[in-house]
Amino acid sequence: xxxxxxxxxxxxxxxxxxxxxxxxxxxxxxxxxxxxxxxxxxxxxxxxxxxxxxxxxxxxxxxxxxxxxxxxxxxxxxxxxxxxxxxxxxxxxxxxxxxxxxxxxxxxxxxxxxxxxxxxxxxxxxxxxxxxxxxxxxxxxxxxxxxxxxxxxxxxxxxxxxxxxxxxxxxxxxxxxxxxxxxxxxxxxxxxxxxxxxxxxxxxxxxxxxxxxxxxxxxxxxxxxxxxxxxxxxxxxxxxxxxxxxxxxxxxxxxxxxxxxxxxxxxxxxxxxxxxxxxxxxxxxxxxxxxxxxxxxxxxxxxxxxxxxxxxxxxxxxxxxxxxxxxxxxxxxxxxxxxxxxxxxxxxxxxxxxxxxxxxxxxxxxxxxxxxxxxxxxxxxxxxxxxxxxxxxxxxxxxxxxxxxxxxxxxxxxxxxxxxxxxxxxxxxxxxxxxxxxxxxxxxxxxxxxxxxxxxxxxxxxxxxxxxxxxxxxxxxxxxxxxxxxx
Amino acid sequence: xxxxxxxxxxxxxxxxxxxxxxxxxxxxxxxxxxxxxxxxxxxxxxxxxxxxxxxxxxxxxxxxxxxxxxxx
Numbered sequence: 001x002x003x004x005x006x007x008x009x010x011x012x013x014x015x016x017x018x019x020x021x022x023x024x025x026x027x028x029x030x031x032x033x034x035x036x037x038x039x040x041x042x043x044x045x046x047x048x049x050x051x052x053x054x055x056x057x058x059x060x061x062x063x064x065x066x067x068x069x070x071x072x073x074x075x076x077x078x079x080x081x082x083x084x085x086x087x088x089x090x091x092x093x094x095x096x097x098x099x100x101x102x103x104x105x106x107x108x109x110x111x112x113x114x115x116x117x118x119x120x121x122x123x124x125x126x127x128x129x130x131x132x133x134x135x136x137x138x139x140x141x142x143x144x145x146x147x148x149x150x151x152x153x154x155x156x157x158x159x160x161x162x163x164x165x166x167x168x169x170x171x172x173x174x175x176x177x178x179x180x181x182x183x184x185x186x187x188x189x190x191x192x193x194x195x196x197x198x199x200x201x202x203x204x205x206x207x208x209x210x211x212x213x214x215x216x217x218x219x220x221x222x223x224x225x226x227x228x229x230x231x232x233x234x235x236x237x238x239x240x241x242x243x244x245x246x247x248x249x250x251x252x253x254x255x256x257x258x259x260x261x262x263x264x265x266x267x268x269x270x271x272x273x274x275x276x277x278x279x280x281x282x283x284x285x286x287x288x289x290x291x292x293x294x295x296x297x298x299x300x301x302x303x304x305x306x307x308x309x310x311x312x313x314x315x316x317x318x319x320x321x322x323x324x325x326x327x328x329x330x331x332x333x334x335x336x337x338x339x340x341x342x343x344x345x346x347x348x349x350x351x352x353x354x355x356x357x358x359x360x361x362x363x364x365x366x367x368x369x370x371x372x373x374x375x376x377x378x379x380x381x382x383x384x385x386x387x388x389x390x391x392x393x394x395x396x397x398x399x400x401x402x403x404x405x406x407x408x409x410x411x412x413x414x415x416x417x418x419x420x421x422x423x424x425x426x427x428x429x430x431x432x433x434x435x436x437x438x439x440x441x442x443x444x445x446x447x448x449x450x451x452x453x454x455x456x457x458x459x460x461x462x463x464x465x466x467x468x469x470x471x472x473x474x475x476x477x478x479x480x481x482x483x484x485x486x487x
Numbered sequence: 488x489x490x491x492x493x494x495x496x497x498x499x500x501x502x503x504x505x506x507x508x509x510x511x512x513x514x515x516x517x518x519x520x521x522x523x524x525x526x527x528x529x530x531x532x533x534x535x536x537x538x539x540x541x542x543x544x545x546x547x548x549x550x551x552x553x554x555x556x557x558x559x
Contacts (some may be wrong), residue, residue: 007539084537087492088550160545163533236534245531250516257512261505279495482535 004271009083010091011381013100017076018374018381022463023070025367027115029459031061033452040445044095049120055400058116059130066128068111073370074229075103075146078169080377081236084148085166086157096152103145110138122199128221129183133201136184143180147173164252168232175224183217192416208275209459212268219267222358226366228259229318230329231298233373238302242312242377243482247304258294263286269340272349281342288340295333302326317392318484321372324400328364332357347422352441353414360407363399363455366471371462378469379484383476386486387468391461399458405451413444 012408037045039056045053079100083089090096114135117123131139154162162170186201203210239246247254267277268284268368303326306312312319335357339348348354375392379385386392420440423431474487519525533544 009539081537084539085533087537087539087541087543089539156550157547158544158550159533160547161530161533163530167533233501239534240537243535245528245535249527249529249531250520254513257509261509265502277491277495279491279498283498372548 006090008091009089010097011377012097012376013104014076014079015381016101016104016108017072017079018377018396018466020104020111021069021072021076021370021374022466024064024072024111025459026463028061028064028069028455031057031064033449033456034443035061036452037449040442040449050121056119056121057345059123059127060115061126063118063130064115066221066348068115070225070229070366070370071107073233073373074169074172074225075107077236077370077373077377078150078229079235080381081165081233082153082169085159085163085236086153087159088153088157090153091276093152093156096149096156098220099145099148099152103142103149106138106145107142109137110142113138124184124186124201124203126183126203126217128141128218129180129214132199133184133186133188134199136180136186139180143173143177147177149302159304163236164246164249164256165232165236166237167256167381168228171256172224172229172232175220175228175264179217179220183213207216211271211274212276212280215267215270216264217267217456219270220264222361223259223263223266226362227263227295230325230366230369231259233369234298234302234322234326237325237373237376238305238319241316241318241322241372241482241484242306242309244307244309247301247307251301255294255297255301258297259291261292262291264272266291266340269345272342272345285340285342285345289337292333292337296330299326299330299333312483316483317389317486318372318375320396321368321375324396325365325368325372328360328368328403332361332365335360339346347418348414349418351414351417352410352444353418356407356410356414359410362405363403367459368399368433371459374466375462376484378466379476380411380479382470382471382473383479385476386484387473389486390487391465395458395461395465399455399463402451402454402458405447405454407452409444409447409451413441413448416440416444 020457034044034052035054035057038057043272050056090100114131117132117135118130122132124132150166150170154166185204187204188198188201189196190200203213205213235246235252238244265287266284268280269288270284272281272285274281303323306319306323313323339345339353339357375386417437420432420437421430425431476485516527520527529544536542536544
């Protein structure tokens with residue numbers, strides 16, 4: 001380590017991941033809006049031949065927003081704040097700079113190839129784990145590179161204690177590493193049988209076991225990609241932007257261990273009323289309900305951090321984004337456990353209430369928090385003020401309206417669907433056929449498509465604001481300490 | 488007893504054990520702060536005062552010894 005008076009934090013890797021977060025965000029949300037429109041207007045399935053059908057595009061949407069947009073946001077914020085809370089610059093280690101850049105470029109090329117492979121229809125058909133085995137191997141290498149970056153920079157830190165955000169990034173790293181490996185254990189069939197496609201593989205698990213391992217991963221992709229690293233972000237960006245230390249650091253530690261303890265066991269709630277052992281279904285339900293406590297522990301800790309400073313909510317749009325994100329985190333982590341209760345699940349399972357739940361979490365919590373984090377970072381990374389406060393305000397209200405339209409339409413659609421599927425007449429016959437539900441749900445699907453358009457427009461406003469901030473906004477002479485400057 | 492029952496019981500008792508560990512940790516946190524052994528709340532300032540030249544809340548002994556060596 002060098003002692004240098006002019007030493008500065010090095011944001012070159014954080015900047016690269018910021019660019020991909022914007023790029024993959026636009027791509028993933030455009031496809032999301034298109035497939036939402038396809039649900040309302042099926043003719044839209046035929047725009048691009050086989051490459052434009054819902055079945056081909058749906059995994060592209062989910063993987064691009066999860067592993068493209070969100071992970072880019074996670075890594076951009078990690079490479080930014082990891083240095084700051086450890087008080088060490090990446091520029092102090094040539095090795096870490098090299099690993100960071102390799103991490104980015106391998107990820108960027110890998111993500112493009114992976115997305116193209118899904119468009120071509122190459123998939124192992126496991127939800128949120130569609131990539132075939134050669135891409136899985138590349139993903140493992142990318143993940144290991146991130147691990148080297150995390151533990152490498154921790155190894156040369158000046159600050160002895162690891163700030164709570166880093167605990168969450170480490171949990172993201174370890175949780176995904178373990179679960180991804182287990183869920184993607186597969187046998188490439190070509191090497192066993194000597195025939196067929198070299199890319200094809202089958203899972204090492206069969207039947208119910210395969211489903212259990214799949215949902216152990218599937219639900220924890222939500223835990224360790226959509227929750228844990230986003231909590232890491234809010235624990236840094238909200239205190240830093242508001243100038244208020246976390247309300248209770250002890251509560252943040254408790255919530256961390258509580259979340260780690262409980263989240264891993266909740267995945268079997270995806271398999272209620274299936275062939276998995278009954279005790280395991282009950283365990284999934286109970287742990288899901290208990291999960292409210294650590295989730296709300298973090299969220300309330302964040303809201304209490306603003307104690308005595310609520311005026312900032314009206315003055316600073318970034319605080320508005322983060323407080324709304326925290327509130328949607330509370331809503332979403334209350335809604336999930338309710339859906340996991342067996343009797344509620346009997347109505348909710350397989351209905352549109354499930355994507356409704358997912359989207360109030362991701363649109364309201366994940367995307368809001370990632371955008372707020374990147375907006376906070378921009379003046380520090382590019383040494384320019386945020387281009388337009390007015391645009392930021394307009395974006396906030398447009399996207400908040402979009403989220404509300406999305407989840408309310410899907411709540412109504414889902415519950416209607418669930419009730420119609422199980423409705424029986426006086427003789428015990430089903431009252432409705434499947435197509436009856438489709439006809440009833442059409443207006444709600446149209447509302448969802450509209451909300452997709454509004455949210456996408458909001459995201460384009462974010463992208464425009466960011467690009468203008470990078471390129472033509474007023475230059476700053478010194479780094480802002482807390483509140484981000486904006487024109 | 489078949490394997491499913493054993494798995495069920497193992498899961499139950501492990502849960503009880505982990506609950507005890509978690510509550511033990513909560514007690515440990517509050518007790519060590521009450522006795523004045525640790526101040527956990529000061530770590531919240533790591534995020535607020537995060538300039539590269541600001542004084543760490545708790546200096547890493549390894550970084551300190553390296554700095555001293557370079558200053559010799």
